[in-house]
Amino acid sequence: xxxxxxxxxxxxxxxxxxxxxxxxxxxxxxxxxxxxxxxxxxxxxxxxxxxxxxxxxxxxxxxxxxxxxxxxxxxxxxxxxxxxxxxxxxxxxxxxxxxxxxxxxxxxxxxxxxxxxxxxxxxxxxxxxxxxxxxxxxxxxxxxxxxxxxxxxxxxxxxxxxxxxxxxxxxxxxxxxxxxxxxxxxxxxxxxxxxxxxxxxxxxxxxxxxxxxxxxxxxxxxxxxxxxxxxxxxxxxxxxxxxxxxxxxxxxxxxxxxxxxxxxxxxxxxxxxxxxxxxxxxxxxxxxxxxxxxxxxxxxxxxxxxxxxxxxxxxxxxxxxxxxxxxxxxxxxxxxxxxxxxxxxxxxxxxxxxxxxxxxxxxxxxxxxxxxxxxxxxxxxxxxxxxxxxxxxxxxxxxxxxxxxxxxxxxxxxxxxxxxxxxxxxxxxxxxxxxxxxxxxxxxxxxxxxxxxxxxxxxxxxxxxxxxxxxxxxxxxxxxxxxxxxxxxxxxxxxxxxxxxxxxxxxx
Numbered sequence: 001x002x003x004x005x006x007x008x009x010x011x012x013x014x015x016x017x018x019x020x021x022x023x024x025x026x027x028x029x030x031x032x033x034x035x036x037x038x039x040x041x042x043x044x045x046x047x048x049x050x051x052x053x054x055x056x057x058x059x060x061x062x063x064x065x066x067x068x069x070x071x072x073x074x075x076x077x078x079x080x081x082x083x084x085x086x087x088x089x090x091x092x093x094x095x096x097x098x099x100x101x102x103x104x105x106x107x108x109x110x111x112x113x114x115x116x117x118x119x120x121x122x123x124x125x126x127x128x129x130x131x132x133x134x135x136x137x138x139x140x141x142x143x144x145x146x147x148x149x150x151x152x153x154x155x156x157x158x159x160x161x162x163x164x165x166x167x168x169x170x171x172x173x174x175x176x177x178x179x180x181x182x183x184x185x186x187x188x189x190x191x192x193x194x195x196x197x198x199x200x201x202x203x204x205x206x207x208x209x210x211x212x213x214x215x216x217x218x219x220x221x222x223x224x225x226x227x228x229x230x231x232x233x234x235x236x237x238x239x240x241x242x243x244x245x246x247x248x249x250x251x252x253x254x255x256x257x258x259x260x261x262x263x264x265x266x267x268x269x270x271x272x273x274x275x276x277x278x279x280x281x282x283x284x285x286x287x288x289x290x291x292x293x294x295x296x297x298x299x300x301x302x303x304x305x306x307x308x309x310x311x312x313x314x315x316x317x318x319x320x321x322x323x324x325x326x327x328x329x330x331x332x333x334x335x336x337x338x339x340x341x342x343x344x345x346x347x348x349x350x351x352x353x354x355x356x357x358x359x360x361x362x363x364x365x366x367x368x369x370x371x372x373x374x375x376x377x378x379x380x381x382x383x384x385x386x387x388x389x390x391x392x393x394x395x396x397x398x399x400x401x402x403x404x405x406x407x408x409x410x411x412x413x414x415x416x417x418x419x420x421x422x423x424x425x426x427x428x429x430x431x432x433x434x435x436x437x438x439x440x441x442x443x444x445x446x447x448x449x450x451x452x453x454x455x456x457x458x459x460x461x462x463x464x465x466x467x468x469x470x471x472x473x474x475x476x477x478x479x480x481x482x483x484x485x486x487x488x489x490x491x492x493x494x495x496x497x498x499x500x501x502x503x504x505x506x507x508x
Contacts, residue, residue, distance in 0.1 A: 021082050021083075021086070022051075022054070022082065024086065025047075025051055025082060025085050025086040025089065026051070028047075028086060028089040028090060028093065029044060029047050029048060029051065029085075029089050031093065032044050032047070032089050032092055032093055035093060036092075043092055044089075044092070046088055047085045047086075047088045047089045047092070048085075050081050050082075050084050050085035050088065051081075051082070051085045053081045054078055054081040054082040054085060057074055057075075057077050057078035057081060058078050060074055061074045061075050061078060076127060079127055080123065080124075080127045083123045083126055083127060084120070084123050087119045087120070087122070087123050088116075088119075090119075091115060091116060091119050095112060095115065113194070113195055114164070114195065162211075162212035162213045162215065162216035163193065163194070163195050163196065163197075163198075163212040165216060166193060166198070166212060166215065166216070167193065171220055171222060172190055172220065172222050172224070172225070173190065174190055174191065174192070174193065175189065175190060175224070176189070176190050176222055176223075176224040176225065177189050177190075177222070177223040177224050177290045177291065178190060178200060178220055178221060178222050178223065178224075179220075179221040179223070180210055180214070180215060180218050180219075180220055180221075181218070185202065185203075185204065186202065186208060187202065187203075187221075187223070188200030188201050188202040188203075188206075188208055189201055189291065191207075193212075195212075196211065196212065197209045197210055197211045197212055198210050198212060198215060203291075203294065223290050224290065228288050229262055229265075229286045229287060229288045230286065230287060230288075230290055230293075231265075231284055231285070231286050232284075232285055232286070232287055232293055232296070232297055232300075233282050233283065233284055234282070234283040234285075234297055234300050234301055234304070235272070235280065235281070235282055235283075236251070236280075236281050236282075236283060236301075236304055236308075236315065237275060237277065237278040237279065237280050237281070237315060237316055237317075238278055238279050238281060238308065238313050238314065238315060238316070239278050239279070239313065239314040239315075239316050240274075240278060240279055241314075242279070242313045242314070243374070243440050244271050244279065244281075244374065245374060245375050245439075245440055246311070246313070246440075247269070247279070247281060247308075247313060248269040248281075250307050250308060250311045250313060251269050251281070251283055251304055251307065251308075252267060252268075252269060253307065254303040254304050254306070254307030255267045255283075255285060255300065255303060255304075258285075258296075258299060258300060258303055259296070259299060260287055260288070260289050260292060260296045260299075261285050261286070261287065261296065261300065262285070262286040262287065262288065265286050267283065267284060267285040267286075268283075268284045268285075269281055269282070269283050269284070270282050270284065276318065277316040277317060277318050278314075278315070278316035283300065283304065285300065340362060340365050340366050343365035343366075343368055343444060344361055344362055344365045346391055346393060346417065346444060347361055347364060347365055347368075347391065347444075348361065349391075349417040350391060350417075350419045356454065360454050360457065363453070363454065364446065364450055364451070364453075364454050367446070367447075367449075367450035367453070368391075368444045368445060368446050368450065369444070369445045369447070370393070370442065370443070370444060370445075371390075371442070371443045371444075371445055372440065372441070372442050372443075373395075373437040373440070373441045373443065374437065374440055375437055375438065375439055375440060376436065376437065377436065377437045378434060378435070378436050379397065379435045379436065379437060379441075379443070380420075380421060380424075380431045380433075380434065380435045381431060381434050382400070382401065382402050382431050382432065382433050382434040383430055383431060384430060384431050385424075385428075385430055385431075386421065386424040386430070386431055387424055387425055387428055387447065387448040388421055388424070388425060388445050388446060388447050388448070389419060389420075389421045389422050389424075389425040389445070389446040389451070390419060390420055390421050390435075390443045390444065390445055390446075391417075391418075391419045391443060391444040391446070392414055392415060392416050392417065392418050392419070392441065392442075392443060393416060393441075393442040393443060393444055394416055394441065394442045395415075395416075395437065395438070395439045395440055395441030395442060396413055396414065396415050396437075396438040396439055396441065397413065397414050397418075397420070397435050397436065397437055397438060397441055398410055398412075398413050398435070398436050398437075398438050399411040399412050399413070399414065399420065399433050399434075399435055400433060400434040400435070400436060401432075401433045401434070402434070408434075411433060413438065414435075420433075420435055421435075425446065425447075425448060425451060426451070428448075
C-alpha cells in the first residue's frame with residue numbers, strides 16, 4: 001500500500017482486526033444492544049451491516065496489490081464504512097437511550113433527521129481529511145458554486161429552519177387538529193412534521209402538505225390545545241311567539257345525556273339576534289372528540305328538533321303569508337270589548353278597586369297598559385320614583401326589601417290577581433320595595449293619569465283606598481321591625497294624614 005493507505009491503517013485500524021477503530025465500534029454496538037429494549041434491537045441492524053461491509057472492504061484491500069489503482073479508494077471506503085457504523089451507533093445511543101429516556105417520548109422526526117445529517121457530514125469530512133483532502137480548500141475553491149446552491153435552496157432552507165422552529169416551540173404536535181386558513185374544510189389532523197413540510201389529513205381523507213415556511217408566516221389555529229375540549233356552536237331559530245326562557249329550557253333539557261357532549265363545562269343557550277322569520281339562538285356545548293365534531297353536531301341538531309317538536313315550538317323558515325281578513329267596525333269593537341272585559345275582571349280582584357262603579361272600572365280598564373317581563377327582570381326598584389300600579393295577570397313576582405347592612409330580604413311573592421306599587425300611584429312617593437319577575441310575567445300597568453280621571457269623578461274613593469294601604473304599610477313596617485309596637489291611635493292619625501296627601505297629589 002502507498003503512504004496514504006498506510007496512514008489510514010495506522011490511524012483507524014481498518015487493516016487490522018485488532019485496530020482501535022474496529023474494537024471501539026464493536027464495543028459501541030454491544031452497548032447499544034444492551035441498552036435497547038428487546039422490541040427495538042432491530043435498530044442495530046444498520047450499524048452491524050456497515051461493520052460487516054467494512055470487514056469486506058478490508059479483506060478486499062488485502063487481496064489487492066499495494067500499488068494497484070483500486071487500493072486507495074477501497075481503503076477510503078473501508079474507513080468511511082467504519083466511521084459511519086460508529087457514528088450511527090453513537091447517534092442511536094444518544095437519541096434513543098439518553099434523550100428518549102429522559103423526555104419520555106421519542107425526538108421529533110425532523111430533529112432526528114437533522115442530527116443524522118450533521119453526523120454524516122462529520123463522517124464525510126473526517127474521511128476526506130484522512131484521505132489527505134483538506135475540506136477547507138474544497139469550500140474555498142467552490143465559493144461561487146456554494147453561493148449558487150445557497151440561492152437555489154433559499155426556500156428549502158427557509159422550510160428547514162421553520163420546521164426547526166416548529167419543533168422547538170411546539171405550537172402543535174402529531175395528532176393535533178390544526179387549521180392554517182379560514183376554510184373549515186382544510187382543518188386536519190397532523191400526521192407528520194418533516195424537515196420541509198407538515199402533513200395533515202382532513203375529514204375528507206385528503207392529505208394536505210403545508211410547507212413549514214408557510215406555517216411560520218401564517219396564523220395557526222390549534223383545536224387540540226390548550227385544553228382537551230373545544231366549544232362547538234349550533235344555530236337554531238324559533239318562532240317569535242315562543243318565550244326565550246321556555247326555548248332555553250327545552251334545548252338544554254334535550255342535551256342531557258347526549259353522546260360526547262360534556263356536562264362540565266355545561267351547555268348554554270344564548271339569544272343571538274332577531275331575524276326576519278324568527279328569534280335566532282346559538283347552542284354552545286363542549287366536546288373532547290374534535291375529530292367527531294360533525295357527527296356530534298348532527299346528533300345535537302336532531303335532539304333539539306325533536307325536543308322543540310314535542311314542546312310545540314315552531315322552527316320558522318323564510319315565508320311570505322298573505323292573510324285576507326274581513327274586518328268591520330262591529331268585529332273590531334267586539335274584540336276590544338272582550339279584551340276590556342277581561343281587564344275589568346282582573347281589576348275587580350284588586351281590593352280597593354272593587355268598590356268602583358261599573359262605568360268607572362270599565363274606563364280604567366281601557367286606560368291600562370299590558371307589559372311582559374322575563375324571568376329575573378326588575379320591574380320596580382326600591383328608592384326609585386314612580387307613579388304606576390301593577391296588577392299581575394299571569395306569572396309570579398318576588399317583593400324584596402333592602403335592610404340595614406346591605407342585606408336583602410324577600411317579603412313575599414305575588415301571583416295572578418295580586419297588585420303592587422299602589423303607594424307610589426296615589427301619593428307619588430318613591431318605591432318602598434324592589435319587585436322582580438320570578439317567571440315570565442304579564443302585568444297590567446295603571447298610571448297616574450288614568451287613576452286621576454277616576455278619582456276626579458269619585459273623590460270619596462280616596463278614603464277607602466287609604467284604609468287598605470294603611471294596613472299594608474303597617475305589615476311592611478312590622479317586617480322591618482321598625483314599628484312592631486305601633487299604637488292604634490297613631491295608625492289612625494297616619495291614615496288621616498295619608499288621605500290628605502292623596503287629595504293633594506291628585507289635586508282633589
